[in-house]
Amino acid sequence: MLFLIKLSENEKRLIIALLIAVILVFVLIGFLGLLVKKIMISQAHRADTFMYDLVVTKTVKNPRHFRRVGNKKNHRLLFKQSWLPFLFLIASVTFLLTYMGITGHWDLNVFDYYGTDGTNGEGFTTLFFVFDFANAPRTEFFGITIVSGWPPVLSSPYLSVNAWPSYVFVPLFLTGGVWYLVCVQAFIARSVRIMFQSKKVFEKRLDNYDATKNPLDNPLPPTQ
Amino acid sequence: MIKFLQFFGQGLLYVVLSPIFLLILALYVVYTSIVMVLLFFKMIILFFAGKNIFGDLPEDIEAAKIIEAHRQAKQAQANPQQPPYPYPFPPPYGYPGYSFPQQPGQIIDQPDVKEIEAKPVDEEKDGEQ
Numbered sequence: 001m002l003f004l005i006k007l008s009e010n011e012k013r014l015i016i017a018l019l020i021a022v023i024l025v026f027v028l029i030g031f032l033g034l035l036v037k038k039i040m041i042s043q044a045h046r047a048d049t050f051m052y053d054l055v056v057t058k059t060v061k062n063p064r065h066f067r068r069v070g071n072k073k074n075h076r077l078l079f080k081q082s083w084l085p086f087l088f089l090i091a092s093v094t095f096l097l098t099y100m101g102i103t104g105h106w107d108l109n110v111f112d113y114y115g116t117d118g119t120n121g122e123g124f125t126t127l128f129f130v131f132d133f134a135n136a137p138r139t140e141f142f143g144i145t146i147v148s149g150w151p152p153v154l155s156s157p158y159l160s161v162n163a164w165p166s167y168v169f170v171p172l173f174l175t176g177g178v179w180y181l182v183c184v185q186a187f188i189a190r191s192v193r194i195m196f197q198s199k200k201v202f203e204k205r206l207d208n209y210d211a212t213k214n215p216l217d218n219p220l221p222p223t224q
Numbered sequence: 225m226i227k228f229l230q231f232f233g234q235g236l237l238y239v240v241l242s243p244i245f246l247l248i249l250a251l252y253v254v255y256t257s258i259v260m261v262l263l264f265f266k267m268i269i270l271f272f273a274g275k276n277i278f279g280d281l282p283e284d285i286e287a288a289k290i291i292e293a294h295r296q297a298k299q300a301q302a303n304p305q306q307p308p309y310p311y312p313f314p315p316p317y318g319y320p321g322y323s324f325p326q327q328p329g330q331i332i333d334q335p336d337v338k339e340i341e342a343k344p345v346d347e348e349k350d351g352e353q
Binding site for chain 1: 228230231232233234235236237238239248249252253256257259260263264267277278281283284286287288290291
């Protein structure tokens, strides 16, 4: 408490600003997590769609049978959904390996931005601003070193002929990769749903059981 | 405010648990990659065997049969059909030698009718020539 009283007005403001920033970052992460959760719930309902008829007609007999059929269908759906992104990934890697093999340039750096003189980089990052975060201006704040200014620019965007393989490889690989990750996420959501539903569908609960209302417990007397 | 704090708490939880989430995702990526390769080879083998990897499972076929039977039963219940003619069931223009439509009290000779029905059409034509 005494420590806070000793602080100047500016330092107090800075602390409050930092605190608000940290809270906002966590709130944003929480919101993103909620969004991902909602997307996964909607993706998981696909499992209900392909298992509905089998459950309604009692074609699946027990939880084990449910899981077996559900997982089989889930694998098929995964294959159906992700063959294209998988093809993107394989095509991009094959392209890069073929290029490296033909040119003998096995140390190609797809994220290089500089090259030999700053104009002939061979990586995808030649298309972006590159900042020197290591040499960003820093300041001491209560014993902690924090970045206090915009870092110097190492490279500005430019087109490089040497980087054409990276221009092909990186977008293709990133598209395939992100798309494939979404498919895997949907697969996980469906797997979890199948696991839970396999138990829930065959569950018999006695919570609301009333023996007086159940005709099986009060059988009619045998006919004469 | 409570919602805001809830988001904050969840965000904190996700940050703490993110390495575990990433590990699970990485494991699933490896697993699904293996599944993709295996299913690809299975698809090729099944293709040359004249089958389809996306074909219906036995359970699907059984379920489809049950649903179809149920649908037909419901349809039959909604639109009851006229009871079928008693045997012998007359062909479109009756039997040769008998009046059509069948007159009340008319007796159709059963063995005669059976012989007419059993005789193939071609044989009948040959017999006429």
